[in-house]
Amino acid sequence: MSDLKSVSGARIFDGETWYDGAALLIEFGYVTSIVASADIPGHAERVVLDGGMIVPGFVDLQVNGGGGVLFNNAPTLDAIRTICSAHAQFGTTALLPTLITDTAEINEKAIAAGVEAAAAHVPGFIGLHLEGPHLALSRKGTHDPSLIRPMDEDDLLRLCAAARALPNLLCTVAAETVPPKQIARLVEAGAIVSIGHSDAGYDQAMAAFDAGASMATHLFNAMSQLGNREPGIVGAVLDRPEVHAGLIADGIHVHAASMGAALRAKQGPGHIFLVTDSMSQTGTDLKTIELNGRTITRADGALRLADGTLAGADLDIIDAVNFVIDRLGLSPEEAFRMAALYPARAIGVDDRLGHLRPSAEASFVHLSGQRRVQSTWIAGTKVWGAD
Known part of the structure; x- marks a missing residue:
């Protein structure tokens, strides 16, 4: 047959x-x-x-939750199934469930759930994104400052083992917190290292890229900016051809003019690609979310902590695609590549995805x-x- x-x-x-x-x-x-x-x-x-x-099916490398489930609150196989299913209705066919800064115990549970999901061939699951806890306090964003810490040897060994056990492992770290030698060991183990939640200067960022970091997490957000005498991480990303970068294209996290300028400035082979940074609200009518004991409120197209800090995005991938077409004037073809081919290329799976x-x-x-x-x-x- x-x-x-x-x-x-x-x-x-x-x-x-x-x-x-x-x-x-x-x-x-x-x-x-x-x-x-x-x-x-x-x-x-x-x-x-x-x-x-x-x-081509959309590939989202930063998905904190969906379908009423936040991965931090439920680092389980069932949660991964729910998250993947929730995002499918918006065209996402491959994603990385993303764990925001949490305890070592929660990290271990998330990794174990990812290994289970890979063995179970959960539709849409292609690996994990661990965003923290090895970040800069000065650029913490919504990450709980009490859980942010340097990377010790146990952390490094855990991540190296996870990189070998998972289909793909993306780690967001701060360039001033995780030194080049640690980045090089992660990359050698098979992890994709992304610089984010970092106040590092241009030279520190370039040293991280020299060590093997190949990506930046949500360009412009929670990172040092492009200045006249200090180009910061934004400048380093735009100046480094092979480095990829995620972008939250909702018109709230980044001004449309800044997005357009970055897209015009970025030279390949690395590309800027779309991410949702979505939380558990995706595919639901939830108005509030809990993260590390803090309440996130959904209103006016955004997710915010009580102090107004953006906490993930109230965004799905098809709306991001339409934003860059309708607001930035990109061709549909390029927008589709930003949502599919470029993220697949960023983690080295473009032989079969994107x-x-x-x-x-x-x-x-x-x-x-x-x-x-x-x-x-x-x-x-x-x-x-x-x-």
């Missing part, structure tokens, strides 16, 4: 090229080719969509002509939608 499936009835964007009157052919969860609709093999199972477009070329995982989103999510598919199986 053949496992061949064809999906047609919509324009197809493979990450680089548009195809009209074509079908996406899928076998055993992977793309085999894109062919003219008239050339669909007779034995293929046919799925015909009602117009719109098929684009595009729909042959041998890629058949994870895609069916969007309407107005770029609203109609259905979401992971490895050739529909996980959300009524198509």
Whole structure:
């Protein structure tokens, strides 16, 4: 019995090229080719969509929660399932559940849950993002200052072991708190190191990148800024071609003009990509969230602590895509790459994620002509939608 499936009835964007009157052919969860609709093999199972477009599934590398669950509050396999499922309705087909600064015990539970999720092949789960606790107090943001601390040898060994046990491990650290030698050991173990929640200067940031750090966490937010005599982390990221950076494109965390300037300034092969930094509210009507004993309030498109500090984002990935198209004037093609190909490339999984070329995982989103999510598919199986 053949496992061949064809999906047609919509324009197809493979990450680089548009195809009209074509079908996406899928076998055993992977793309085999894109062919003219008239050339669909007779034995293929046919799925015909009602117009719109098929684009590569979105990849979100900073997801604190969703579906009413905050990963810090429930570092479990079930929580990971809920978070992945909640984000699927917005077109996310691959994500990193993200643990905000917490105790060593919670970190260990989160890592164990990630190992379980990988073994269970949870749809959408591709690894973990540990954001802290080895950050700078001066750029703590919503992270609990009582839990922020330097990285000791036990922490380092735990993270190195996690990097070897998980499909992907992204670690956000401060360049002035975690020295280059520790960064180099993490990278050698297989971790992706991102600089964030850091007040480091340009030279410190460049030393971290020299040691193997390859990313910056939510560009502009919780980091030293670009100045006339001190370029800071923002300047280092823009000056370092191979470094990638996440961006919260909600118009609240970063001014649209600053986003546009950074996108115009950034030279590749590293790219700026979209993240949601979403909390447990995604996919729910929750108005308040608890984190480390503190209340986060959802209002006016933002999540804030009582003192007004931004605490994650009230954002889903399709709204971020539409923001950079509608507000920044980016082409839809580039916006789709910022949500799919570039984050996949940032963690080295672009051989199978972020595009729909042959041998890629058949994870895609069916969007309407107005770029609203109609259905979401992971490895050739529909996980959300009524198509």
